[in-house]
Amino acid sequence: MKTNSAEPLVHIQNFRMDFGDETIVRDLSFDINRGETFGFLGSNGSGKTTTIRALLGIYQPTGGTLHINGRVFQPEDGGTLGYLPEERGLYKKESVIDVMTYFGRLKGLSKHDASVWSLDYLERVGLEGKSKLRVDKLSSGQQQKVQLGVTIMNCPELLILDEPTKGFDPVNRRLLMDIIEEQKQAGATVLMVTHQMDEVERLCDRVILLKNGHAEAYGTIADVQDQYGGTVVRLKYEGDIPRSALYEVTLQDNNYAELTLADKVDEAVILRALVEAGVLVRSFVTSRLSLDDIFVKVYGDQGELEVRD
Amino acid sequence: MARHNLSTVVSFEVTRTLTKRRFWITSMIGPVLLAVIIALVVSSNTATSNRVDSQKNARFTFVYSDASGFVNPTVANAMGGSKAADPAKAIADVKAGRSGAYFEYPSNPAKQTTKVYGADNGIFENGKYSALATELLVASARAKIGNLATLAQGNFPVVATTYKAGQESGGIADVIPPLMFLVIFYLVLVVLGNQMLTSLLEEKENRVTEMILTTLDPTTLVIGKVISLFIIGLVQMVVFAVPVLVGYVFFRTPLGLPLLDLSGLLAHPGSMVIGALLLAGGLILFTATLVAAGAIMPTAKEAGQVFAVLMTTIFVPFYVVSVVVSDPGSFIVQVFTYFPYTAPVTAMLRNGFGSLSVLQSTIVIVELFGLGIVVLRLAVRLFRYGSIEYSKKVSLKAAFGKRE
Numbered sequence: 001m002k003t004n005s006a007e008p009l010v011h012i013q014n015f016r017m018d019f020g021d022e023t024i025v026r027d028l029s030f031d032i033n034r035g036e037t038f039g040f041l042g043s044n045g046s047g048k049t050t051t052i053r054a055l056l057g058i059y060q061p062t063g064g065t066l067h068i069n070g071r072v073f074q075p076e077d078g079g080t081l082g083y084l085p086e087e088r089g090l091y092k093k094e095s096v097i098d099v100m101t102y103f104g105r106l107k108g109l110s111k112h113d114a115s116v117w118s119l120d121y122l123e124r125v126g127l128e129g130k131s132k133l134r135v136d137k138l139s140s141g142q143q144q145k146v147q148l149g150v151t152i153m154n155c156p157e158l159l160i161l162d163e164p165t166k167g168f169d170p171v172n173r174r175l176l177m178d179i180i181e182e183q184k185q186a187g188a189t190v191l192m193v194t195h196q197m198d199e200v201e202r203l204c205d206r207v208i209l210l211k212n213g214h215a216e217a218y219g220t221i222a223d224v225q226d227q228y229g230g231t232v233v234r235l236k237y238e239g240d241i242p243r244s245a246l247y248e249v250t251l252q253d254n255n256y257a258e259l260t261l262a263d264k265v266d267e268a269v270i271l272r273a274l275v276e277a278g279v280l281v282r283s284f285v286t287s288r289l290s291l292d293d294i295f296v297k298v299y300g301d302q303g304e305l306e307v308r309d
Numbered sequence: 310m311a312r313h314n315l316s317t318v319v320s321f322e323v324t325r326t327l328t329k330r331r332f333w334i335t336s337m338i339g340p341v342l343l344a345v346i347i348a349l350v351v352s353s354n355t356a357t358s359n360r361v362d363s364q365k366n367a368r369f370t371f372v373y374s375d376a377s378g379f380v381n382p383t384v385a386n387a388m389g390g391s392k393a394a395d396p397a398k399a400i401a402d403v404k405a406g407r408s409g410a411y412f413e414y415p416s417n418p419a420k421q422t423t424k425v426y427g428a429d430n431g432i433f434e435n436g437k438y439s440a441l442a443t444e445l446l447v448a449s450a451r452a453k454i455g456n457l458a459t460l461a462q463g464n465f466p467v468v469a470t471t472y473k474a475g476q477e478s479g480g481i482a483d484v485i486p487p488l489m490f491l492v493i494f495y496l497v498l499v500v501l502g503n504q505m506l507t508s509l510l511e512e513k514e515n516r517v518t519e520m521i522l523t524t525l526d527p528t529t530l531v532i533g534k535v536i537s538l539f540i541i542g543l544v545q546m547v548v549f550a551v552p553v554l555v556g557y558v559f560f561r562t563p564l565g566l567p568l569l570d571l572s573g574l575l576a577h578p579g580s581m582v583i584g585a586l587l588l589a590g591g592l593i594l595f596t597a598t599l600v601a602a603g604a605i606m607p608t609a610k611e612a613g614q615v616f617a618v619l620m621t622t623i624f625v626p627f628y629v630v631s632v633v634v635s636d637p638g639s640f641i642v643q644v645f646t647y648f649p650y651t652a653p654v655t656a657m658l659r660n661g662f663g664s665l666s667v668l669q670s671t672i673v674i675v676e677l678f679g680l681g682i683v684v685l686r687l688a689v690r691l692f693r694y695g696s697i698e699y700s701k702k703v704s705l706k707a708a709f710g711k712r713e
Contacts, residue, residue: 019554053519056519056523057523058693059694060694074526075523075524075526078524078525083519083520083524083601085519085603087519088519089515089516091325091515091517098321102317103315103520103524106317106524179628298643
């Protein structure tokens with residue numbers, strides 16, 4: 001695959017996806033730069049998996065451009081891709097080592113290299129001695145580890161992880177995060193779909209929030225926080241907080257309040273306004289909305305959508 | 310890369326099947342049963358033959374009376390018999406154990422019953438009296454009429470020479486070689502049909518479709534699977550064929566099998582080429598259809614319904630086989646000849662019996678190859694865009710809906 005480090009690794013422009021009369025994604029555009037970790041966020045049914053499948057040529061888009069490395073993805077580019085799909089699965093009746101070697105060979109590794117890498121990986125993730133077992137004899141978490149190994153065994157240039165921590169316990173979740181971090185250090189570009197906002201804040205450089213098939217927010221985490229009111233003031237006080245266009249009182253209880261500031265309003269202006277209104281301010285702490293808060297704010301009205309993602 | 314992946318798929322599919330204990334157990338059930346049956350038949354035939362021989366060759370003295378005059382005294386003597394002076398005494402001697410047996414031939418043995426008296430030696434041994442009485446009369450008749458006996462039994466060679474378009478034709482010897490393609494067609498579909506159907510279901514049921522589609526062109530996967538199936542089928546056929554060949558070569562006589570003289574068969578290049586092309590086209594169409602069905606259905610159980618329907622189409626032409634042979638121009642035979650899923654069997658039958666013209670065979674071959682390739686492409690597309698619907702039947706509308 002030809003590489004041009006100046007252009008983004010992933011380029012999606014005006015992507016639209018219809019299934020019959022139903023539009024799943026509309027006019028979606030974003031780029032993923034080389035080496036960055038990109039969070040692809042959205043509620044169930046917002047079109048994340050559909051976008052990934054279209055990007056990887058599994059679905060043909062109704063409209064728009066979806067490029068990896070400047071061209072439409074082809075299966076022969078699979079050697080540079082690591083894809084952990086939302087729908088997990090392996091050949092269950094085959095041995096772990098046979099399955100891993102098979103996928104390694106499909107990704108361009110020699111049989112020997114694929115086998116050696118697989119055995120090393122299995123040892124690392126605590127599955128030494130399980131290589132000859134049939135996949136269906138492993139627990140669900142162990143199968144997840146094998147699948148992750150299959151995903152990264154070719155040292156991919158682009159790593160696409162669709163809900164990677166789904167089904168992992170906290171210990172294995174940490175192991176997974178370490179492995180992703182390693183891949184990132186090795187130069188991989190990571191596209192990650194997750195509902196775990198703490199993971200996003202820890203790992204991702206930029207994010208996109210998808211809602212009803214279009215981008216609700218896009219940029220660095222700070223950009224997104226800015227876009228959603230950005231700053232919250234946590235206040236301990238005495239007196240009455242006046243109504244104001246400068247802020248919205250989102251929580252008020254027993255001399256404690258949280259004020260979400262209107263766009264581009266400076267915290268000092270708020271403090272001055274409160275003092276001038278006769279409020280005795282005992283504590284005034286500013287912080288930004290967490291991604292978790294933003295997620296709830298954006299998708300809170302949707303409930304749990306159980307439609308095609 | 311595509312070739313590398315094709316060999317990887319073939320290697321993976323063949324190796325994992327041939328290393329499975331279940332495969333060998335399933336494959337060996339038939340041959341083992343056959344071997345057991347051969348052993349039983351051989352031992353049973355040998356025992357029966359020995360018993361008949363021992364009964365025939367049993368040497369014991371007997372007396373006989375002959376109202377017909379057909380019994381030859383010389384022959385009777387050679388067999389240990391002598392004429393009875395008094396039938397009543399002869400029976401009394403047998404009862405008393407003084408004589409081995411007494412045969413009483415009536416005046417017309419062809420219509421009247423020949424009575425046999427002998428000492429009881431058990432239900433099996435007692436058969437020797439009737440056997441010897443019959444043998445004596447047959448041998449006497451042969452001695453009297455010579456070759457007429459053989460002619461009366463129809464045991465004489467006849468050679469027929471027939472002509473077609475001024476050329477000597479081989480009759481049944483012409484028919485058999487091209488019909489071998491029909492046998493191969495049935496064998497392949499019976500042995501491999503179900504595996505063809507489920508070949509792509511595995512990716513779907515195991516939820517590996519997405520991982521496969523991002524590393525492998527679906528056409529390569531489908532072709533790799535089909536090649537693997539044929540290799541595995543070949544192994545299975547060898548496993549089936551070995552005991553049959555061993556049985557034939559080493560136990561032909563005890564099994565009572567005829568000697569196969571293949572030198573009399575006439576393989577005309579034209580009909581053999583047409584037969585081979587009909588076989589190849591038919592296999593492509595049926596393989597593609599089964600693979601496509603597997604791509605649509607969510608589980609092997611549901612796909613099995615399609616399999617049953619498809620298998621019916623290859624047996625339906627046999628319901629009208631007499632019409633196919635005797636009246637190939639009839640409407641029903643024409644329909645079966647050109648309807649794609651009955652065409653391979655009907656056309657191969659007609660090709661064997663010499664009633665398929667070059668033009669007709671060309672049309673059928675083109676139809677089978679053309680439709681086969683179309684269905685194969687359809688199967689690939691259904692797998693590519695449909696198999697992602699892991700747990701439900703693929704909607705053709707969705708797979709072929711509005712896409713750019």
